[in-house]
Amino acid sequence: MAGFNKVVTSYEDAMAGLGDNMTVIAGGFGLCGIPENLIAQIKTMGTKGLTVVSNNCGIDGFGLGILLEDRQIKKMVASYVGENKLFEDQLLSGELEVELTPQGTLAEKMRAGGAGIPAFYTATGFGTPVGDGKEVREFNGRSYIMEEAIKGDFAIVKAWKADRYGNLVYRHTAQNFNPLAATAGKITVVEVEEIVEPGELEPSQIHTPGIYVDRVILGSFEKRIEQRTVRTA
Amino acid sequence: MALTREQLAQRVAQELEDGFYVNLGIGIPTLVANYVPDSMEVMLQSENGLLGMGPFPTDEEIDADMINAGKQTVTAIDGASIFSSAESFAMIRGGHVDLTVLGAFEVDVSGNIASWMIPGKLIKGMGGAMDLVAGADNIIVTMTHASKHGESKLLASCSLPLTGAACIKKVVTDLAYIEITDGKFWLRERAPGVSVEEIVKLTAGELVVPEHVPEMQF
Numbered sequence: 001m002a003g004f005n006k007v008v009t010s011y012e013d014a015m016a017g018l019g020d021n022m023t024v025i026a027g028g029f030g031l032c033g034i035p036e037n038l039i040a041q042i043k044t045m046g047t048k049g050l051t052v053v054s055n056n057c058g059i060d061g062f063g064l065g066i067l068l069e070d071r072q073i074k075k076m077v078a079s080y081v082g083e084n085k086l087f088e089d090q091l092l093s094g095e096l097e098v099e100l101t102p103q104g105t106l107a108e109k110m111r112a113g114g115a116g117i118p119a120f121y122t123a124t125g126f127g128t129p130v131g132d133g134k135e136v137r138e139f140n141g142r143s144y145i146m147e148e149a150i151k152g153d154f155a156i157v158k159a160w161k162a163d164r165y166g167n168l169v170y171r172h173t174a175q176n177f178n179p180l181a182a183t184a185g186k187i188t189v190v191e192v193e194e195i196v197e198p199g200e201l202e203p204s205q206i207h208t209p210g211i212y213v214d215r216v217i218l219g220s221f222e223k224r225i226e227q228r229t230v231r232t233a
Numbered sequence: 234m235a236l237t238r239e240q241l242a243q244r245v246a247q248e249l250e251d252g253f254y255v256n257l258g259i260g261i262p263t264l265v266a267n268y269v270p271d272s273m274e275v276m277l278q279s280e281n282g283l284l285g286m287g288p289f290p291t292d293e294e295i296d297a298d299m300i301n302a303g304k305q306t307v308t309a310i311d312g313a314s315i316f317s318s319a320e321s322f323a324m325i326r327g328g329h330v331d332l333t334v335l336g337a338f339e340v341d342v343s344g345n346i347a348s349w350m351i352p353g354k355l356i357k358g359m360g361g362a363m364d365l366v367a368g369a370d371n372i373i374v375t376m377t378h379a380s381k382h383g384e385s386k387l388l389a390s391c392s393l394p395l396t397g398a399a400c401i402k403k404v405v406t407d408l409a410y411i412e413i414t415d416g417k418f419w420l421r422e423r424a425p426g427v428s429v430e431e432i433v434k435l436t437a438g439e440l441v442v443p444e445h446v447p448e449m450q451f
Contacts, residue, residue: 033298079359080359082357102361103360124364126398173283176318227305228295228306229307230306231290
């Protein structure tokens with residue numbers, strides 16, 4: 001990994017340095033655009049006591065859901081977690097702590113974390129349980145709550161294409177939280193479907209500039225579909 | 234007769250305007266997309282990062298990287314754009330979405346809405362609902378007027394934890410179209426064949442009933 005060659009060739013190298021009790025920010029929405037192999041690597045490593053920040057927690061047997069199987073997640077920060085039974089069981093038994101965060105606030109917390117903004121004010125959640133205990137300020141006659149930024153020890157990201165500089169583009173709605181997660185990790189690891197030569201990605205079309213990215217690995221993906229809905233042609 | 238889910242969606246669709254950017258929640262709100270008049274162009278926003286959501290794909294078109302906020306496979310129309318979740322919620326929080334339609338458990342005379350959490354039952358999360366109600370000026374809530382047990386969902390004060398405070402001005406139920414202003418419900422329309430008395434009986438919060446309450450037109 002010399003100079004600007006961020007490409008690593010094994011998942012062991014990709015996730016090297018991840019330790020117990022760290023915070024991991026993961027891109028993805030439902031099962032769309034999740035770093036499925038990096039998650040599987042965390043399972044293989046058996047890292048415990050993790051705080052995981054992601055919009056959702058996968059499903060039973062796939063995505064972040066597999067990290068529940070060996071109780072690797074201590075705390076989950078998410079906007080919606082209704083899709084897995086194991087999650088429900090561990091939440092009800094008190095083994096798992098969950099911090100439900102409005103989706104836009106979650107996205108902004110990651111963005112702020114990556115942009116060096118420690119906190120921000122938002123109307124979202126004011127007057128609801130989300131606002132309990134948070135600082136309230138009024139601007140132009142409206143009340144806003146203060147939300148703090150999130151930074152991760154690691155960010156794990158799924159992109160479509162990368163070059164060795166770590167420049168990234170995402171495919172369709174598999175973008176979602178990925179570019180935000182990418183900015184907010186002390187170490188940002190990206191798995192991609194294709195690694196291209198520098199110059200092949202049009203500079204003005206790059207979604208995540210390589211400065212945010214530490215490691216890139218080429219993966220192959222199952223891309224499981226959560227809700228298969230079709231119309232008849 | 235109380236409105237069917239399809240009729241509810243149809244009534245809400247009458248609130249659409251040509252050139253609107255619209256976010257439709259899960260459930261009945263999603264059905265509104267089926268009743269956009271042919272003469273009108275609206276852009277559907279899906280908060281996972283898609284503006285210009287199209288119909289479900291055919292079997293051949295299906296793509297795991299192309300989903301909506303309900304995690305269903307969808308398509309994008311010509312003219313669509315795709316972006317990050319932060320960009321998506323900048324649109325929502327910044328008040329750029331013209332109309333938001335979502336469901337609820339309860340609404341009260343102060344315009345409070347409860348739609349995400351029933352204490353004692355499993356709490357799955359609020360998703361984007363809190364951002365949507367805080368960011369939009371023009372919100373329509375669609376729900377049944379009363380629970381299966383006949384308990385009103387239009388209350389003096391929400392009993393469940395709120396999704397948003399003082400943000401709802403319009404409610405379309407299976408019985409009535411109601412506006413919220415000055416700390417009261419105002420009965421504007423009734424479902425065809427539904428009496429004012431029936432609506433009054435099933436509305437727990439203060440309801441102002443004008444002399445003439447027209448039936449909804451379809």
